[in-house]
Amino acid sequence: MSTPQHCPGYETFKNLKSFVCKCPECGESKEIFSDEFNKDHVCAKCGEPIDFSQCTLDGGA
Numbered sequence: 001m002s003t004p005q006h007c008p009g010y011e012t013f014k015n016l017k018s019f020v021c022k023c024p025e026c027g028e029s030k031e032i033f034s035d036e037f038n039k040d041h042v043c044a045k046c047g048e049p050i051d052f053s054q055c056t057l058d059g060g061a
Contacts, residue, residue, distance in 0.1 A: 021055035
C-alpha cells in the first residue's frame with residue numbers, strides 16, 4: 001500500500017486559477033477562483049458588486 005501524494009479531491013481542483021480584482025468603489029482587493037468566475041461577487045468592505053469580467057489578469061496562482 002502506498003501513501004497518497006495529495007489530499008483527497010486534489011484532481012478536481014488542481015487546474016483552478018485565481019483572479020484578484022479591485023472594487024471599483026473603494027479599491028479593496030477580492031480574490032476568486034476560476035470555478036467562481038460566473039457567480040455574483042460583492043466587496044466585503046463596502047458591499048458593492050464587483051464585475052470580474054471587467055478586471056485585468058495580472059497573473060495566476
